[in-house]
Amino acid sequence: MRASLIQFEVRPDDPVAARRERAAELVRRQRGSDLVVLPELWPVGAFAYESFAAEAESLDGPTAAAMAAAARDAGVWLHAGSVVERAADGTLYNTSLVFSPSGELAAAYRKIHRFGFDKGEAVLMGAGAEPVTVRLPDTTLGLATCYDLRFPELFRALVDAGAQVFVVPAGWPERRRDHWTLLARARAVENQAYVLACGTAGTHAGVGQAGHSVVVDPWGEVVAQAGAGEEVLVADLDPARVGKVREDFPALKDRVLR
Template identity: 60%
Template sequence: MRASLIQLTVSDTESADERRSHAAELVRGRAGDDLVVLPELWTTGAWAYDAWERGAEPVDGPTARAMSEAASAAGVWLHAGTLVERGSDGALRNTALVFDPTGALRGMYRKIHRYGFTVGEAAQMAAGQEVVTVTTEFGTLGIATCYDLRFPELFRALVDAGTEILVVASAWPARRREQWRILVRARAVEEQAIVLACCAGGTHSDMKQAGGSLIVDPWGTVLAEAGEGKEILTADVDVDVVAAIREELPVLQDRVLAIPAPPAGQAAAG
């Protein structure tokens, strides 16, 4: 599988239409790849909270149409990053879209873990409820977004659902870039899976982005890593190595589930 992560930079001076046009052009240029990935909330800016309401769109809106056409033109699977979705219920959600090489929408993941505590996503967006995988001819994709990285139980659920390739769109802040790198590699090692983690670069809404998109194998080895700015990161990845490593080191079979926790404030004996 040849994968490309398009590490976009989001400028406060660009319109959403300009961003869509630029992203579509870059995707169309990836003919020959198998899978292309974009970062989180690149049409509005992941930290531009005041832009989300006016920039929200349905899942069949202008971003989806542009990305569907670009995927079809390039003949690639496309994880189109995420957009601010306005659902039929009126709620906003941070939603990832996955298109196949014909441009058909094959997967949609609404971010489960919302960052911000009392502001941002936590205050303005509804949480997703479903674990999402997408079956392709080169392996099963498991979809997650940014802050989800801090919650390994989601990734274990994705592996239980058959995932071999974990795909993460993000807009991680630069001041926590080392945590980003650690968490991406940890998810690869824990789940014995390939991780394709595409993060935004540049600065928007006064928040410097980490960049540092990563392609990591199931041993936790970094196969490719981007810098801080706009960049296309490409690597050839052997998906068969996932099954080989899981057979060689079958740690997932030793999981022990539902261990009861001691009462709060009481240490376990032993």
């Protein structure tokens, strides 16, 4: 199973429409991959709080339409990162979208843990309520977003729902980059699952981004890692390895607290 993580640079001077067009083209170039991943809030920038309301859209809005078409054209499963979703009642959510190779919306996940400590995303957006998994032909994805990575109980719930591969789009700050890799590896080790952690490059609203997207295997080994700039990180996954690691070292069977 080939995964392509697009470490997209949110260029401050690009209008949102231009970002959509560029992201769609990058997705189309990944034909031959099975799964393509974009980062968190790439249409607007994870720290561009003042733009959230103006750029919010529905789940059938312009970003979803562009990503559905790109997934269909490339013939890939596409985790299209996340968008600022405006729900029917006006509430904003940080919502991840997953499209099938036919361009159908297969899943939407509203970020549960909002970042900001009583400001920014934490006050501007509603919180999701439910873990979300997506069944692919060869594996099951568990969805999480950025700050969620710090909350292991979410990943346990995803494992209980059948997840074997965690997909974590993010807009992770450069100043906490060491935590990014550390936590990605921790979630892989403790859950004996692959982690595909896809971040952004560049700067969002003055906040430098960590980049360094990473693919971690179920034993906690780094399979591939990007640098700081925009790039596409490609890694081959073996879905059978998850079951093999869990069978050879059956730590999950010894769980007591649920």
